[in-house]
Amino acid sequence: MALNIQRGRDHGLPDYNTARECLGLGRKNSFAEINKNQPELAPETFIGPEELERLRAVYDGDLDQVDIWAGGLMETTSNGPGELFRFIIKDQFVRSRDADRFWFENEKNGLFTPVEIAFIRNITLWNIIVAATSINGSALQKDPFHYTENDPCYAEHPFEGENRTISENDMEPCTKLQIFDYFTGSEVSYALSFLALGIWVVEAVYNHSRRVRARVIAVLLILAHIRQHRIQEARKLQHRKTRSRDPSRIKTYAVILRKTSNGMMVG
Template sequence: CCPLTYYYFISFLQALDNLPSAQSCLPFNRSLPACFNGFGRDILQAMQQQQMNAITSFIDGSVVYGSGPKVNNLLRDLCGLNGKLTVNEHFKDPKGRPYLPFEESLQSVCLHGEENVACFRAGDSRVNEGLPLTSLHLLWLRQHNQIAETLKHLNGHWNAETIYEETRKIIGALHQIITMRDYVPKIIGKEFFDNYIGPYGGYDPTVDPSASNVFATAAFRFGHATISPVVRRLNASYQEHESFPSLKLHETFFSPWRIIKEGGIDPIVRGALGTQAAAPHSNKLLTDELTERLIVLSIPQDMDLASLNLQRGRDHGLPGYNDWRDFCGLERIRTLEDFKQVVSDASVAERILQLYKHPDNIDIWLGGLVETFSPGSRTGPMFSCLIAKQMKALRDGDRFWWEADGMFSQEQRDELLKVSLSKIICENTDITEVPPDAFIFGKYPSGYVSCNNLPAMNLEAWREEKSEGTWDNNSETVQSPSKGKMTEVQQSTKATYSTHM
């Protein structure tokens, strides 16, 4: 929009302890601004610079399918005519299960010395940042292809496009269910979930479902404080793996070769299930693996995630901590004693105010992170508020939400609700024992159940009898998978059922 400088340095305050060795500043790339266009709109809005969101805001499975048609087409197995996603052509796991496809670029950033393995390709470009994240991407790839194969068997008259789109619709619904039912209440606590989100009341066209700047830039980055310094790799008995020992976090950055050459994703997934998330302390928020050994592509030095988060909030012009407490109906912090009431460690409150001089100067990410957790949650009241408001908007403003009218039949909804992340792990790995809820830590073996004891989704609910007018590869009408309703396709492109482009 305007020729500004988008690269500069973050200077360290020399009075701080534990400065990275031989470093006095860190390079920083600014976020690109979004161009404001359109006349006659609010002049104040026009004067407020916003940053681009390069992916969809919706909980729509875009991490699996991408956020635009170009990436989407790269990820599809268009030659197989089976509705599946493309898989790695060179490697499979020890039991023959597929891996994610490789990036095609010859300059892949994941080429590591003698380990000539390129980056994996997925719907989100961050797929290679860490082994647990890569493993989760791979689980959803395998899940898509399993569902697609079953639907092809159940409905032999469906063509590849119909199989793909209905599978994508199911995967998007599972993302929404697992996120909103199983994950969010544990993060913000039942009280905030009930008060701010509540039961689903249908699609509301007046709700803006965009990801807010404060959510993306501050509130949802609470998770950085829950990252362990060690990525554990465990055997079938949830003990340290004999052949593939646990790794320090920095050894897992952009290292997909470890999955291919070191036992696949099973040891990593067991490690994620069998390890408690780090519990942040107000005087030790992030592990040194993130503040002193973080790898950022295109920057040839170790980085500090805490510094990047603070500077990103300033880069985006986020109001300070007190302003967001106001926004959430919480009392402003006016004195040191006020701050001590919301921070569990009084010495941390003193240190922060010593650095910031005034409560209104405190960065939102830091202020939100040091707040004492709300009951039954993993965030303080301000972050709980901001996350809850965002999640409600993502649900109520999504006309393709899985519970919206016409999306699924009641029989299909009942089957979707049976699925859990634990069951998805069971169906796409050789892991045979898991916690009933993958988001609740339990010590093996008492907190684990056999995969056979977890309910599975029965895709018979998607079986459809072939009828006149069913879409084949050459026709211009399609038999809707939602129980036989005919839909006319007015263009030569195929119909889609749950896309958020």
């Protein structure tokens, strides 16, 4: 909290009320007006008179001194950010979209026709999942984040009400992170490597034999090659286990073709 407040001051951000006025949201005349949320709707996110009184005490009752970060957070409602932060976030995304000349809705760049743009607008997360994975479309509800009585798996996860949000309890456990142990399975190679290194040192000190040194180096290189080959095989095996998906089964729902300079369509 303190870091964000100081960062806002370093960048010259206006105070809370000034920011609201500049964005056309209107100034607040009292601390009580910052948030008029109702506790019975969502008590876990409710900001009530007690919290607003603490804010007033911190800023000595001067509403025009409230930092934009602190004031914006105090507007938080049961439905997420308050009026000020909602405006700022929306404005940021709108500007990023309108300034992107490759945005698919920009008809002036000539990338997509109106028909293709309308087709893209109708693509949902369900379409993307089915197209990019081996999941059968009939096994996935149309709204991946919710499911209703007519959706798959309802019998296994019944619920009451009009809708139900899927939680982590409804999902399969994630694959555990794998750690590569470069020593296990290579004990013999390590032992022979150090043995060969010791022989090399002894021969180099007492005999100064180039032939012996060459043999030792050759042995070390062979052992290193064997060990590297084993490590690569272990990685390939693990990769196949974690990504055991048959590419031939991937279903393509829709492919948006991008026009090249010669008028050809490239998928």
